[in-house]
Amino acid sequence: MTYEGIDLSRHNVVTDWNKVKKDFVLLRAGGNYGGYYKDSKFESYYEACKSRGIPVGAYYDAGKELCYADGREYAQHFLKLIKGKQFEMPVYIDIEVVPASMKKANTGAAIAFCEEIEKYRYFVGIYGSDISTFYSQLDLNLIKDYSLWVARYGRSPSYVRDYAIWQYSSCGKVDGIKGAVDLDKCYTDFPKLIKGVHMNGY
Numbered sequence: 001m002t003y004e005g006i007d008l009s010r011h012n013v014v015t016d017w018n019k020v021k022k023d024f025v026l027l028r029a030g031g032n033y034g035g036y037y038k039d040s041k042f043e044s045y046y047e048a049c050k051s052r053g054i055p056v057g058a059y060y061d062a063g064k065e066l067c068y069a070d071g072r073e074y075a076q077h078f079l080k081l082i083k084g085k086q087f088e089m090p091v092y093i094d095i096e097v098v099p100a101s102m103k104k105a106n107t108g109a110a111i112a113f114c115e116e117i118e119k120y121r122y123f124v125g126i127y128g129s130d131i132s133t134f135y136s137q138l139d140l141n142l143i144k145d146y147s148l149w150v151a152r153y154g155r156s157p158s159y160v161r162d163y164a165i166w167q168y169s170s171c172g173k174v175d176g177i178k179g180a181v182d183l184d185k186c187y188t189d190f191p192k193l194i195k196g197v198h199m200n201g202y
């Protein structure tokens with residue numbers, strides 16, 4: 001079965017949550033982009049999803065300097081942002097703009113992030129683009145066992161063969177949301193899986 005969802009950040013303007021008819025929503029909690037930050041819409045969008053019974057997940061923007069950082073420090077910041085919340089969908093580290101020349105360091109930091117998150121019983125994964133992230137910036141062989149959320153527009157991912165979520169468009173139109181929206185397809189019943197193993201706050 002395929003589930004249709006969207007991912008949102010402060011850049012998206014939701015005008016009427018009651019019109020947002022989606023199977024799941026993934027929210028940017030914050031990240032490190034020239035400094036640690038919290039997404040200004042995270043709390044309100046989280047509450048909107050929870051109050052309407054929409055399965056929700058979260059992601060963390062790794063920014064440009066992941067390769068120079070300790071992934072565990074990024075994880076600790078993320079954990080502070082999501083503390084006390086329950087997620088029916090996985091939580092992800094978003095890797096898009098790190099230098100390909102630092103592939104080994106990028107991969108090591110991403111793994112350190114995921115391992116730290118897992119210590120706190122979160123179902124964690126990695127987001128990125130099919131080619132620029134998973135081929136050029138990371139060593140796929142070392143991270144393939146994590147839940148992968150893969151962006152590839154116009155066609156399904158070709159380099160990453162085994163993925164849980166496919167972000168297939170950045171220009172979707174969704175009732176209740178102003179402007180373009182990222183569209184995602186999920187191939188796993190994560191709410192059942194995550195609740196069944198008592199992770200992500202359950």
